[in-house]
Amino acid sequence: MKLTHDGAVALLDDERLVFSVEMEKLGNALRYSTVGDFSLIPGILADFGYKPEDVDEWVIDGWDGDVSGTVALLDQGRPTEVVVGPYRESQACPALDRPSVSGTYPMDGESYPYTSYPHAAGHVASAYVSSPFAQRGESSFVLVWDGGLFPRLYWVDPDAGVENLGELFPLLGHAYAIAGHHFGPFRRDVQSNMVDDLSIAGKLMAYIALGQVDKGALAILREEFHRVFESDEPAAVEYRATVGGYGSLFEQSVPPVHEFYSAVRARVVDNGVSDEDALASVHAFFEGLLVERITAKVRGAKGDGPWNLCFAGGCALNIKWNSALREAPDFSDVWVPPFPNDSGSAIGAAALGRAQHAGMTPMAWNPRLGPALSPSPELPVNWSMAACTPEELARILHESGEPVVVLHGRAELGPRALGGRSILAAPVMASMKDELNRVKDREPYRPIAPICLEGEAPAIFSPGTPDPHMLFDHEVRADWRERIPAVIHLDGTARLQTVGPEDDSLLFTVLSAYHRLSGVPVLCNTSANLNGHGFFPNVASAAQWGRVSRIWSAGTLYQRTDG
Structure with a gap:
């Protein structure tokens, strides 16, 4: 179960994915809807011929935090809270592919045991078990770059499990969307310490075609990125010591991104760079940084390739970055599942539960396992x-x-x-x-x-x-x-x-x-x-x-x- 935004419920029966029902696909619900009430789940199971008592193991996706996360929702309209795994692996849960939290949750008057893994683990698992590499029994790198996460690289061996290879650079995935709050048609005069519009990233991917990459803007982006996030200046050192990519709801990871873009904006405007060209340059800067850093990380960890690569997290919806990774010579093949963002987290949670018994083995699936069409009320008369x-x-x-x-x-x-x-x-x-x-x-x-x-x-x-x-x-x-x-x-x-x-x-x-x-x-x-x-x-x-x-x-x- 993925209880938070992009909420979903998925069921694995042995190695077969029976369904993954995302809340936003029920009844014209809003995008990014949560699982608001546990009492929804028996009805979803019943639609596919299952009952709660048929389920051998319940697994809940993790959320913001470095030790654990907390999710507030309802059961039959009554408020309840569930403690879940943290956003990524940490000192408290060093093994990404092992449960970090367990407990019970209420549903329709009954109590059900559950385990929970770090949120990043669900992305790793959903990407790998759905990949052609898993089908062939091959190992693969898995890159995860989610909204509140720094880009992190893992190595998945179907026999040995998951190896953590660390972050590529200290910048959360929401940074791409935040660029739209500083440049272009969605620019704001007052910035939020939270990311409150998840739709902007997709719009920016389209909008950048209105601009051209500016070499001067690229140089400014490189300089300010280094200064704010990776330099030896006291503020950058403090940032790296206090912000670890454990979720933007948990730590103050967004304000430094605003500082970065404010500094960039002041300099590029002085150079006469348009907002369209600035955003095109932001996109190109991140794309180049991603390819450069993952290439160095891969070679340092495993040597010359080419290697298999899976990419997951919200940033894997960026088709231009996906294509740049696929063109990189260090990768023989790149797999991005059709559910790379949190819409695949319930699938990943179920795959992690299964992995405790069968290992990180392939999942039998197809991309058309969402909800069936519901019965139609009477059509309008016309x-x-x-x-x-x-x-x-x-x-x-x-x-x-x-x-x-x-x-x-x-x-x-x-x-x-x-x-x-x-x-x-x-x-x-x-x-x-x-x-x-x-x-x-x-x-x-x-x-x-x-x-x-x-x-x-x-x-x-x-x-x-x-x-x-x-x-x-x-x-x-x-x-x-x-x-x-x-x-x-x-x-x-x-x-x-x-x-x-x-x-x-x-x-x-x-x-x-x-x-x-x-x-x-x-x-x-x-x-x-x-x-x-x-x-x-x-x-x-x-x-x-x-x-x-x-x-x-x-x-x-x-x-x-x-x-």
């Missing part, structure tokens, strides 16, 4: 319904030039809509990007992702390698830029999702039929949800939203009849 095959859906996308909400099967794990809770559209008109951003209340500079038949991707994208989870950056080849303008970002790149016949048979059929009709094996794909909420849980929710006039689900096309 909607009709008719049978519609996937091939007919492709024809509608081609001939109408309008988007369609597609709600199909169980929801995706993690934050990316991969075809189960998506809005699909033809990519051949540049105006489609503007239309999709309009209906979703998004900023106009935000990109729309392409989905592409896996076999056609290398001819359209560079590198065009199979990437079924939309977590890496690809350039659109020159001869395709005018053919699919709706899915090209301002910098000529795209967050590609490839689709093979084994990934999603429905999507593969729709894409194949659209390819035959249009000569284009690509469609637009963006998540189907209310702004700031999780995916639509049923057809009625999408119809009540009503900003797209067609919805396809389970072989049925629903259409607005009022124009």
Whole structure:
């Protein structure tokens, strides 16, 4: 169980992941929702044919703290608190892959025993057990860079367990989002000592395409980073002595980041650097620092590679950093699961519990193990319904030039809509990007992702390698830029999702039929949800939203009849 933000409940039955249900994907809940009440859990289990008494072991993810963390929530509406593991390994719990806290928690009048591991351990476990390296019985480095954590490197050996290799540099992952509080459209005059807007990081990844990397700004970033965080100045020494990456709710790790950006801003503004160029430079600085430091750490720990690498934590949602790591010569392969942020923490907690009995062995899973579509209340009166095959859906996308909400099967794990809770559209008109951003209340500079038949991707994208989870950056080849303008970002790149016949048979059929009709094996794909909420849980929710006039689900096309 992951009780705090990005709350989720996951179940492993032997090595098989049965489900991972994130709270934000139930009933149009807000993004980052917590598990507010333990009494929700029996109902979630029942949806998949399980009862609480069927569960052999309960494991709760850790939270902010250096010895332990505390989570406050409800049970049947009554307040309760649970002591959990700390944010990462520490002197109090030096072994990341061993339980650091145990106790009991209340649920519906009963008491259940649980164990808890450090929060970082869940990221390590979820990334490794879902990886192709675990399937092959190979060891791997695992990099974890989470919001309240300094980037930390681990070595996972399926026989020997987890080895801690230490931090790369003393800066919490929230630093990327905090840049948006000092530069650009989300800049604030008064800064908070807390990180109170988790959506900014994703927006900044899009916004940086409006700027160019400035060499002078890079030099300033390097100098101020060293001064504030790694120098021998008294304030930097004090920072390193008192802040260890144990969670931004536990320690004063945010104010020094504001000091860093304030100093950078004062200097780059004097040099005439725009906010757009400053943010592009911040992104490039962190990317270079990450690759430089992990390369040195890997070589110092294990020697020349190339090696396997897993990347997890909220920072692993940064597709450009993921691609930079994949291109680094020290790594033969880089794995990022579709749930690298805290949406995968419940999976990691369950994997840690299983590891005490079976070791860090592979998990049988697929990315479509979220909640099923809930029964729809009655549709609004201005909607009709008719049978519609996937091939007919492709024809509608081609001939109408309008988007369609597609709600199909169980929801995706993690934050990316991969075809189960998506809005699909033809990519051949540049105006489609503007239309999709309009209906979703998004900023106009935000990109729309392409989905592409896996076999056609290398001819359209560079590198065009199979990437079924939309977590890496690809350039659109020159001869395709005018053919699919709706899915090209301002910098000529795209967050590609490839689709093979084994990934999603429905999507593969729709894409194949659209390819035959249009000569284009690509469609637009963006998540189907209310702004700031999780995916639509049923057809009625999408119809009540009503900003797209067609919805396809389970072989049925629903259409607005009022124009």
